[in-house]
Amino acid sequence: MKILFTLFVYLIAPFLLIGLVNKAKALWAGRRGAPVRQPWFDLVKLLRKGEIISRTTSFVFRLAPPINVAAAVLAVLLVPLPRQQALLHFPGDFVLFAYTLGLARFMLVAAAMDTGSSFEGMGAAREVTFASIVEPAFFILLGTLALVTGDTSFADIFRSLNYSAGYTVLVKSLGTIVLFIMLLAEGSRVPVDDPNTHLELTMIHEVMILDYSGPDLAFMHYAAWLKSVVVITLLANLVAPSGIGPAGGFLFFSALFVILAFSVAAVESLMARLRMSHVPQFIFLMTALAITAFVVVLFFRYGRI
Amino acid sequence: MKWLKIINVQPVALADIPLIDIHDFRAGMIHRMHSGLRLVQFFAHPQEDTTVTLFAVLADDGQASLYVAGAKVARGADYPAVTPNVPAAHVFEREIYEQSGLLPQGHPWLKPVRKGIAGIDPSEMPYEFFRMNGDEVHEVGVGPIHAGVIEPGHFRFSCTGETVHHLEIELGFQHRGLEALMIRNQHPLYQMKLAETIAGDTVIGHGTAFVNAMEALGGVRCPRRAEQIRVIALELERVGVHLGDLSALSGDVAYLTGQSVFGAMRTQAINTSMVISGSRFGRGLLTPGGVRFDISGAMKRDILSTVDELQDKTELAAEVLFTSSSVLSRFERTGIISEATARNIGLVGPAGRASGIPIDVRADFPFGAYASFPVHAFSLKSGDVFARAYLRYVEIIQSLRIIREQVETLGDGPVSVNTGPIKGGQFVVSLCEGWRGEIAHTVITGRDGRCARYKIKDPSFNNWFGLALAVRMEGISDFPLCNKSFNLSYCGFDL
Numbered sequence: 141m142k143i144l145f146t147l148f149v150y151l152i153a154p155f156l157l158i159g160l161v162n163k164a165k166a167l168w169a170g171r172r173g174a175p176v177r178q179p180w181f182d183l184v185k186l187l188r189k190g191e192i193i194s195r196t197t198s199f200v201f202r203l204a205p206p207i208n209v210a211a212a213v214l215a216v217l218l219v220p221l222p223r224q225q226a227l228l229h230f231p232g233d234f235v236l237f238a239y240t241l242g243l244a245r246f247m248l249v250a251a252a253m254d255t256g257s258s259f260e261g262m263g264a265a266r267e268v269t270f271a272s273i274v275e276p277a278f279f280i281l282l283g284t285l286a287l288v289t290g291d292t293s294f295a296d297i298f299r300s301l302n303y304s305a306g307y308t309v310l311v312k313s314l315g316t317i318v319l320f321i322m323l324l325a326e327g328s329r330v331p332v333d334d335p336n337t338h339l340e341l342t343m344i345h346e347v348m349i350l351d352y353s354g355p356d357l358a359f360m361h362y363a364a365w366l367k368s369v370v371v372i373t374l375l376a377n378l379v380a381p382s383g384i385g386p387a388g389g390f391l392f393f394s395a396l397f398v399i400l401a402f403s404v405a406a407v408e409s410l411m412a413r414l415r416m417s418h419v420p421q422f423i424f425l426m427t428a429l430a431i432t433a434f435v436v437v438l439f440f441r442y443g444r445i
Numbered sequence: 446m447k448w449l450k451i452i453n454v455q456p457v458a459l460a461d462i463p464l465i466d467i468h469d470f471r472a473g474m475i476h477r478m479h480s481g482l483r484l485v486q487f488f489a490h491p492q493e494d495t496t497v498t499l500f501a502v503l504a505d506d507g508q509a510s511l512y513v514a515g516a517k518v519a520r521g522a523d524y525p526a527v528t529p530n531v532p533a534a535h536v537f538e539r540e541i542y543e544q545s546g547l548l549p550q551g552h553p554w555l556k557p558v559r560k561g562i563a564g565i566d567p568s569e570m571p572y573e574f575f576r577m578n579g580d581e582v583h584e585v586g587v588g589p590i591h592a593g594v595i596e597p598g599h600f601r602f603s604c605t606g607e608t609v610h611h612l613e614i615e616l617g618f619q620h621r622g623l624e625a626l627m628i629r630n631q632h633p634l635y636q637m638k639l640a641e642t643i644a645g646d647t648v649i650g651h652g653t654a655f656v657n658a659m660e661a662l663g664g665v666r667c668p669r670r671a672e673q674i675r676v677i678a679l680e681l682e683r684v685g686v687h688l689g690d691l692s693a694l695s696g697d698v699a700y701l702t703g704q705s706v707f708g709a710m711r712t713q714a715i716n717t718s719m720v721i722s723g724s725r726f727g728r729g730l731l732t733p734g735g736v737r738f739d740i741s742g743a744m745k746r747d748i749l750s751t752v753d754e755l756q757d758k759t760e761l762a763a764e765v766l767f768t769s770s771s772v773l774s775r776f777e778r779t780g781i782i783s784e785a786t787a788r789n790i791g792l793v794g795p796a797g798r799a800s801g802i803p804i805d806v807r808a809d810f811p812f813g814a815y816a817s818f819p820v821h822a823f824s825l826k827s828g829d830v831f832a833r834a835y836l837r838y839v840e841i842i843q844s845l846r847i848i849r850e851q852v853e854t855l856g857d858g859p860v861s862v863n864t865g866p867i868k869g870g871q872f873v874v875s876l877c878e879g880w881r882g883e884i885a886h887t888v889i890t891g892r893d894g895r896c897a898r899y900k901i902k903d904p905s906f907n908n909w910f911g912l913a914l915a916v917r918m919e920g921i922s923d924f925p926l927c928n929k930s931f932n933l934s935y936c937g938f939d940l
Contacts, residue, residue: 165701168701168702168705169701169702169704169705170705170706170709171705258583258584258585258586259585261583262585262607262921265606330699331699331771334699336699337696337697337699338592338593339592339593339697339925340587340592341585341587341921341922341924341925342697342922342925408699408701409701409702410701410702411700411769411771412695412698412699412700412769412771412772412774412775413698413699413700413771413775414771414774414775415774415775415779415920415922415923416607416920416922416923417607417920418774
């Protein structure tokens, strides 16, 4: 089941996520929309295309797509199927997880700067600014969970969480919101970024990959989509009930996956994007909620703050 | 020195226009503009001898009157620039220098308007950008080729971080030489086609200004029914473009609901133009002497039901759009142009009205059927993206009301009359309120009864500088939103 799940995450989930979000948005807008399987076609099309590489770039530019895909692939291996062990697990694996994504981001940003384009420099600056708020919030959340359970591996943390005291419901709820905001921020969705715009001056993620074409662009897209799925998997682990078997975990993940895809689509349909200068405030919400969860744990576990 | 007082779309003999000394001309112009008149047109008309005549047309919006005067200057000479005293003249004087070689002495921003750009004529003066110095200043250049289906234009931002300190807009990439083409081939059909292409999204606006001028020069009056059909077409154009703008404004802030709902309504509006003339943009409808397509009884019912439906839907969609807090937080206090700035640089149309300048040619200088009913020039004070968006909504509702009234009261009779030859030695100013603002066509005819000068001014000519000022100290990521809130024409500027 673990293998099956991992294959599902690699081969189906990233495409399905984008396909579902786009379909739901199209239906909301009163259009029929592209078929849900369109992202597969798009990626296959890109893989079969030739590439144009700017003469101003160096090896950094070429290196970023494979490293991004490799990092995303590794991140998937570290995240367990709900209530199961991950394929790779060891104490402190969540630190490796966070820095795997960090490495991918570093390469993405470095490659964007490598092109020398002023747009891509601006996109890189925005990406790094916002990531520097997302990352600490993520660590505070995981640190809180580790504190609750006393474990330091993803699967152990999430398993023990269910057998802990009642106040963990509060921690779980706060964690759910934190991870949902992380899904929007890391997945470059509204209200942080706009995946559909053609206006370079307003982009964050899209502008950093403007110079890529063909297979390299396909890699960049794939890595970005896979990253969103990884965040969803984490969320599924956090909220999954105990006592479900591997098949139950898979089923639970799938249901949550569809719900989240529609939630993202709902956010994108119903609200405008934030002003760029207001985005940090929105992401700081993650930090605030994660710290609240931390304080809750301190209070209930140690009786004092 | 007395300037000649004239009325919109009423020709006067060229000989009646006072030709005064350039210094008196300049002083009179500055004096009049400082006492509240507005610059409508200011251009050079090269004569057959070795002189150039400068003409200026000033508008007294409250009195429905225009003031015109001319000044003779030797070709290749220079004259003291008006711009230092009247900033609104800056782009007109740049154009004068480019078209006639008269150097406006003391002009602070003497850059090419169209020529010398994009290799049209490299021997012309090169374009030099304003530069900001400093370690933290970075420049971002966008265009002239853009992503998406957008006309060409180059935008250069000087920023510190995300904040824009200065935006310089270089246009001229689509210069076609329209004013010269209007003179070269004077077949009315050819001129009509050219007028329709001055700005592709203002077919009826520029077309109306052209046919009004030609009818005035030919001494014919277009039948009442045709005048009404022209009003219906012009207002339909306004409704269509404004709806499209509201859709695009929603799209720029990633507000999917507004983008799709207004986008769908725009199609309904421009399809109504197609019902009348066979073209969604109204091409081929206007002709000197009338219109080429009549509105039948069945068409009337069609238009009325569409208008009712559009009104209901627009009110509903606007309520959703303008009460959405996420949208308002993007629109409000973004890209502000104060009233003082707007008056200084001479903003016209919805952009000017959003900054508190209640001018509207339909209200101030009524032409055609507009003379028979009142039009209120709406204005707002805040001068931000919200004001420019909300004003569009208000104007859509106003235009739908006008269309309904005109369709219901459509008179009987023919829709066109024959036009005679145009009179020689005349000067006519034809103003029309297109959806973007004041369109001005000035025609001077020679003694042989042919056009000697056809001067075109699209509202974009006044307003592009407003966009440059609107984004100052804004985030660079808000530029597309500010840009769309003005929605200016590139080809209408480039001519």
